[in-house]
Amino acid sequence: MTATPLPAAPAPQKDRSQERQKAMLAEHFARLAAAPETGAKVVYTFVPGNLTELLLSFDILPVLPEINALQSGMRQRSREFIREAEKRGHSEDVCTYVKCDLGMKLKGNVGPTGDRLPNPDLLLLSYTGCFTFMKWFELLREEYRAPTCMLHVPYQADGKVTPSARDYVVRQLREEVIPALERITGRAYDEDRLREHLRRSAEAEEDLVRVLRSARRRPSPIDGYFGAVYYVGPIFSSFRGTADAAAYYRELREEVDERVRLGLGPVTPDGPMGPERFRLVVEGPPNWTSFREFWRMFHAEGAVCVASTYTKVGGTYDEGFRHDPDRPLETLAEYCLGCYTNRSLPTRVDVLCRYMDEYEADGLLVNSVKSCNSFSAGQLLMLREVERRTGKPGGFIESDLVDPRYFSAANVKNRIDAYLQMIEQRRRGAGA
Amino acid sequence: MVAPLNADQPAAAGAAPLQALVERARALSEDVQLEAVRAWKAAHPGRIAVGSLPVWAPRELIHAAGGLPVGVRGGGDGVEVVRGDAYFQSYICQLPRSTLELALDGSYDCLDGVIFPSTCDVIRNLSGMWQLLLPGKYVRYLDVPQSLREDLGGRFLEHELRTLRDELGQLAGAPISDDALRASIAAYDAHRRAIEDVYALRAATPWLAPSWELYLVLRAGDVLPVEEHTAMLREYRELAAASGRPMEDQARVVLTGAFCERPPLGLIQTVERSGCAIVDDDLALGLRFIRGDVAPPPDEDPLAALARAFLARGRRCPTMFLPDDAGQAKGEALVEDARRAGAEGVIFAAASFCDPALLDQPMTAKAVEAAGLPSTSFKYAENTGQFQPIREQTGAFADAIKIWSDA
């Protein structure tokens, strides 16, 4: 469900941080490509509820099929991959991330850098916030015949982390996940190394939150949705807890601080954005097959996304959570439990209302994606609730993650235009 | 096979009571507005009625609280959906739409609370929608474990069940005692046996207990107290067994994938009339989710026994993850069930947009194919009105099976 576009995609900010991210990713994929020779162990896992620090402490290389799928979407390959999976009996109705990933596997498993991805030594099924993850790895298990380790993260149905849920996750970490990692690597669990990585995670998280919160300013120096999917890339994927990630976020924070000092708005793939006219909060993942075109529908109208929930699927750091090196397994459990789509609908409504308020937004826009019921089921009610509580207008558009058949540019633009014009009209009142 | 000579004769003495029973079941299964529940509550003042969505919920706990467990299963093809549609995009299945419609039109006012088991993302999110739309109503999201280890998943489930037990006790006004829970487990063990007996009759002699009838009888269990429903099942079994209905030469099939949103009755009838005898299915799976008895020995904690039974003997339906060492993949389990029921083919019938069923299907279909069982598949919605394409499809499937088995 998450984001780490490679720089092959349009880069929003050709800054030093961007260059660094590019280098980090290139290096990571090179290591993956070399894994069959180096003997490095490879674990496939998911973004929400990922256990990167723990994997790093075993020198394991993570592969994130969600990110491969979104990359395939951005590289315009998803259509053929999805078709391939549907040819094998997958329904048109189901999640296109899954079908895109399966199709990629069936077509040779060539990753975004053109290198073949190594097969998994373990499928680490962090089942957080989405039932489809479970099916996804059951399907991959059949493809790769790889061992699968389930980490069941209970849902935060009542809006809080219960001791029972935390205990359940910690015990699974201790009794299922760590032994599985020990088995494939032949190494013992090293808690001190884990603590070290967790400490670096917390550093990076601090900087990321500062960057995301910069959007509270007028004009916002960043786009908190389209731009921020790049910012959350390293921390949502294979880099949380690395020195590289800490350096990346330090650099990014400095760059954004500088934009604030200069009073600059966001940079888009088409250059610096014009004057800020609309401030929006966005709920739901973006569409990847027409990402750039989609973003343009906003920035060309002077609309900046000041906050988004999608950038919280891999962790809700802006609500104060930090990985805590002093409670290594408990902190990982709390992290998993706290991911955005693992939150109840009333909690999600609260988060959105808070964003509307804190980021002084003009309205809430929901991009409802067909693939992701975890996000989408109930969004129309959430929209109505937020409208009711904030008095600000809501907008609703529909698309898909990586299925180009479900992105109608004319249709989406039609609604965005109507929505922005409505905000403008209401602002100007009857005379306009 | 040769049809008995009396094929055209009405089935003698048993016909009228059987027909009466089926008509009663039909009325109850069409009671989506829960009139029967309202009547029960009027007759039992002060007692609670608690609904649960598919697939599995521990109805024993509601029963032990002196309450009436109610199956919340959508509106089928009997409800006009307006407000329910207002909250769901076109790519979401039908069940939550009609369920919400009924909740918003007051049909569920007679429910003191609703349990939402962790079946899929849609039902999960529906629990939150319930909280937002019906404030003040008791809502319990029941997370069932995906770790089947007793020390991990078992412990967690036990805790979840304990929470539910406490809350239901509060709702009912008195804590649930172990003795009450034991008695309820016994009542549901009897119920499970009664269902399995009917299934066994149908598997052996499908012409005596046609599936459309069985389907109505099962669905009556959504609103009937368990004791009454057990009695109905037993009576149905006896009447059907003695019905003397003529044997029919039909293709024997398993219908799978319909464990949550329910196909309309017409769809089951269509499949049967096209020449298929359904000898096993996962319709109303929640009622027979746990295989075998749950009742623990007298010195054991009944709640722990319930949790253990779920882990060890819960059906491996698409909402469950099976660990590597489960011994048998889901497809193989389906093949085994099919063999046991003497099925000659498998019909995959999934609700449109049902993620668990549709994502599982390629895997299970592969196993079915590897086992040499023919299969066919279609999708439906609870309000599907078009049966002609399905009739053609399952009719051709039945013909193919017969040609194959005669060859």
Next chain:
Amino acid sequence: MRCFVGIDLGSTTTKAVVLDEEGAVLGRGITNSRSDYDVACAVAQREALDDARLTLARRALPALGRGAPDEVLTPAAQEALLRRLEQRFRLAQHLVQLDLLGAEVTAELPAVERLFPGARLGPAIAQLLEGLRAEAPAQFLGGELPRTFFRDLAASQWARGAQAAAVPGERPYEALLGAFDKAILKVEGRLFDLGLAAVVGQAVGDLVEAGEIPGGRAGHVERALAGAVAAPLEVAASVGTGYGRARLPFPKERIRSEILCHGLGAHIMFPRTATVLDIGGQDTKAIQVDPDGIVTGFQMNDRCAAGCGRYLGYIADEMNLGVHELGPLALSARKQVRISSTCTVFAGAELRERLALGQRREDILAGLHRAIILRAMSLLARSGGVKAELTFTGGVANNPAAVAALRQLVREGYGEVPMNISPDSIYTGALGGAHFARRDVLAGAAA
């Protein structure tokens, strides 16, 4: 005089509305959207401006004899004159287009004949064209003016004539039709200029001949009328909207979303409008507006076209009926069949199945109309419900069974809510656009 234009570029038709300085409607124009949107817009606008000139003529005529009683035309004569003017004008337009058609068909002939070896179409086509031309005066100068676009009018006549003229091998029916199909696309892409002034003389002459206008006054009336229709109309501002608005030949700031235009247009037509339901061919919109006609919320149907006008089109095709026949038939139902799915993909199959089951066509249609309106009710609920007053627009608002179903479902869900339907509802978006154009200019002048 200054005027303001709104253009609504829809998927099937393009509409234009012209307003005067005070915001009153001067004229309306409509054409099929065809393949070339620029031409469609130009044609619609031209028609609206011509219509505006007729309005100006209508305003001018009563003043014709001011100060000279013997020069006054009776109201009946005024009406007859205006009517004749319009008839003459439409006929002249039709003849111009027939000329264009003739030229294009002739140009296409060699290509078409290559496709049908042995075919010699020239004489038959000349005869067909002659036939169309000969029929024209009766079509336009008789009673009611034809309400179809040139394309459809000519096509049906052509098809009839071709059927009569066809000889297998030498003049195959398909070849004759093929020549028309190729040519009509080009004709529709051509703009031609024909002012009302050109037919003023004919119109007046006709009425003199009919004894409606005294011969001695003819010159005077003609001069006055020619002056009125030739009055300079300066388009001070125009605003474009509609499904194809991104393709409008307008600068960005002159383009408004159809939602806003629809909301404002409905408010202008019915000032107490609070909720607007628009069911068009391709989509359905539910819009909430404030007392000034400003949109406060809206919802549109998703990518699935179920429940839109197009769905009724499929049903009509399936039943071999015209779309306009569906509603009246549905109203004659004795009972209503419950239809659960309004999926366009399955519409045909479901229909055939139900007919095969022996259900009455009328009863099925009644169920279908209810099903469509049920979808609209969901969309209305999604947008914030139905508030008084409700204005129903779009092509489906012309369908009496759809209107009846909407009334009933609104009553069931929201109680008594006054409902407005305008005979001009197809112009709602263009009307809103024109008012935006006017407001923009007035606001600019004030600033």
